[in-house]
Amino acid sequence: MSLELSSLEKTLAVPLSHRAASKAHPDLLNDVKAIELVNHLDYDFSIFEQRFTAEDSLRSAARARQFDDKLRAYISTHPDATIADLGVGLDTAFYRVDNRSIESYDLDLLSVIALRKQLLPETDR
Numbered sequence: 001m002s003l004e005l006s007s008l009e010k011t012l013a014v015p016l017s018h019r020a021a022s023k024a025h026p027d028l029l030n031d032v033k034a035i036e037l038v039n040h041l042d043y044d045f046s047i048f049e050q051r052f053t054a055e056d057s058l059r060s061a062a063r064a065r066q067f068d069d070k071l072r073a074y075i076s077t078h079p080d081a082t083i084a085d086l087g088v089g090l091d092t093a094f095y096r097v098d099n100r101s102i103e104s105y106d107l108d109l110l111s112v113i114a115l116r117k118q119l120l121p122e123t124d125r
Contacts, residue, residue: 001118003043009112012089017048018060019092029061029068033092037119064093071097090116101125 005013019034038045071093075081079101085091088106103125106116 018057021057022061
């Protein structure tokens with residue numbers, strides 16, 4: 001699938017690319033969905049290799065891991081939690097922390113949500 005984005009929407013490709021690059025460090029962040037998306041999309045993610053270092057990708061993956069750890073800790077004490085992800089882009093945290101009970105609401109630009117629905121179909125939660 002071809003990924004055509006406006007200037008503003010292109011910002012969603014950077015963290016997606018960083019999370020997918022973490023495949024070299026699965027103990028840090030194992031973002032299978034991000035890897036699937038990057039492999040599936042017809043988009044030149046190599047442009048980020050010119051702008052960002054491997055350390056940038058590791059920092060981004062570490063940041064995602066910290067958010068995941070905080071979410072998991074919260075979910076462990078609130079298993080039926082509702083989570084709202086503002087400016088969700090193509091974030092895949094839901095797939096990494098899902099306990100099969102949480103509900104998640106994704107908020108972003110209408111065009112981004114339309115793209116997200118094509119790539120990451122909504123669940124009943």
